[in-house]
Amino acid sequence: MGWLGSVRRSRQIPQNILAALALVLVSALVLFIAFASITRKTSLQGVLLPAAGTVQVKSPRSATLSRLLVTVGQKVKRGDALAILIIEQQTSLGDSLNREVSALEEKGQAIRSQLGLVNAQYSRRIEAAVAHLASIERELKESQEERRLFEMRVAIGRATYAAYERLVADGFYSPLLRMQKEGELLELEARLKSMDKAIEGLVRERKAASFEPDAAKNDAEMSRKNIEQSLADLQRASVDSATKGEVQLMAAQDGIIDALMVNPGDTAIAGQSLMTIIPSAGTSDVKLDAYLFATGRTVGLISNGQQVRVRYSAFPYQRYGYGKGVIEGVASSPVAMQDLPASLADALRASIKGNEPVYRIHVRLEEQALSNGTKLFPLKNGMTLEADAVLDQRRVYEWIFEPIIRATKKIN
Template sequence: MGLFRQEVTESRRRHWLGEVIIASPPSLRLSAYIALGIVFVLILFIYFFSYTRKQQVSGVLMPDKGIIRIYSPQAGSVKNVFVKEGDKVTLGEPLFVLSSDRSLEGKDATQETISEQIRTRLKLFNNTLREVEGSWITDKTASERQIQQLTEQVKLQEQESNNQLMLSQLLNKRVAQYQELWGKEYVSLEQFQRVKEESLRQNGALETSRSALINSRRELIQRTNEQLQLESNYQKQRNDIASKIASTEQELTESESKREIIIRATKPGTVTALTATAGQYFDGHAPLLSIIPQDSRLLAYLYAPSYAVGFIRPHSDVWLRYPAWPWQKFGQYHGVVVSVSKVALTQNEMDLFENKEAGAPLYRIVVQPDAHYVNVYGQKMELQAGMQLEADVVRENRRLYEWIFEPLLKMAPSELVSQGKGNAQ
């Protein structure tokens, strides 16, 4: 039995080389805490923060009711200008007077000469019409006078004929009486013959009166028919001349419309882009001015390729930049998508906009800007129709971890499908 216990001997045997102590300096521990903090913050950042994918597009500012461009209907020079830039105009208000007179060498203005010739022809037609009307009035007065005289003559002859008839009837009765008296020898034959001769004479006068009455009535009917025919001829002649006058007046109106044209406002609004000045010549291809319709809103019309419109929806956020005021200095301005076209624009519609991706179909995105002005050194500068602009349209907004794990999320369904096919085999 030894001097020391077995436990002491074992303890001394284990520690004969000394006790092992692991060094742990304070800086290493601090670094570990910092690393854990960074990892934690990074996880929070990846989870809570998001990244927005944007599509850069370009477009133009236009009123929602469009811009009314006023053109000259034909070539000519501006004679008068009644408006100026920024004026408010009403429907039908005169804007310009255009003249299309062309002068030939050694002659007056062609259109003016044509109009003067038409006026001369119109004057001749009017004079002829007045002569025809005057002649008709004279002939009508004479015819009415003759008819009136014949009517009075017929009435007088009817009265005379009636009187003669009564006289003849009385004489006929008297002849019958004398004949009876002569048969009884109350009167002589000579007396009876005188009465009979008087009766025959009055009967002859009655026939003459009746014949004259018939002739007068026939003449009255003839004069009445002549008057009706005269009136019919007058109406026909007058209508022919009136038709020529109307045709000539229309010809004169057309000639004058070619000579001087009054251009009027087709809608109420504000005058802008006034390019016409007095004396300036226009060929009808360039607009004289434009009108921004009354009560119209200024909208941004953006044009995006087909691959960029998949995630763009109404109410999507848009950040607008106006090249007239550099955005690096004057900032970007917020807007909201109002609508996205369902079909690509036609070639004619594309010609109105400079397509930077030639040949690619474009879709129109209508955006309502929050503000119709830009703050420039403390002043509000109004946006103008037709201004070009650039914009960032928000296509998709995801958290960072969704972007990081998107490839895995896309691969997972395909791997499950492949695994399912393998199990089926």
């Protein structure tokens, strides 16, 4: 039988090795369920704008730009001359002039009334923000006290379970009763964790609400500056309402020239923007913030205090990395697409594949420049961007046991 070959026995894997492999796999699975998380994100389109807003310098009447006295990036102070206009329209003397002056006075009175309404509106908004913050503080304090009392109840439950465990071990009660007490203890501990999560949410909400009064003050200041600029334009118009002549445009406040829309020799109509000033507080640096836009399908899970990761269209993130920011405000009313800049509106339509209204989200940036490792590149006003915001994040075990937790809450 030698021509059939020799007989060999296959070696089996030792049982202890199989047990060790099984233990490693089970441990890895348990660690994954305990510590891994599931995150749901959304990408939002946006644009960079000055944190202090912008002031548009407009032509008071139809005129020809004679000279520009400033350049882009130049720092100006309130009262500085910006440009010289030549008024082309002449006004006849007599009743027609009186009517024009009266119309200008009426317009000035309307603008002053508007300033009073803006002050009252933002005063109410600031009071509401302060009251909201106080309400959150009270609710947080009550929740913390409720949590302290419930923690005492959990401690009693643990002691009761330990006592029943000893009695079951001594044979006084059946194991079924111990399992019942164990279930009650697990339910108490789950409710304690829910309280902790609710308190964490209140802490985040308190942090976000703490920004609201300052944000309302900043918005009020921006509105007042725009109205003051309109008053300054109106005053300049009334000075030259009688005859043709040269008119100097003056800066209504301190700031930095950001953009020039016209050149010497160009003709401008009444109300046309000639240049843009970014208000500044004694510094040459312009602080930029990001403004994102979200649809009604995603804005519900976005709140103040959330971290966002920003990618700038002008700087590929593979080389320049990401920017970081914190959400400081979420608009309560939507904005129509036609009210947004054309380039941004086109990008939003392509992103959401529609023309539905969007909500504006204010993001405070942590850095005002990006680096490629050797050089810093400052951010610029008007740059487009895309930001990732976290909508929901849960542990794997919360996702697995969610039906059980929901059913338990319904029973309770």
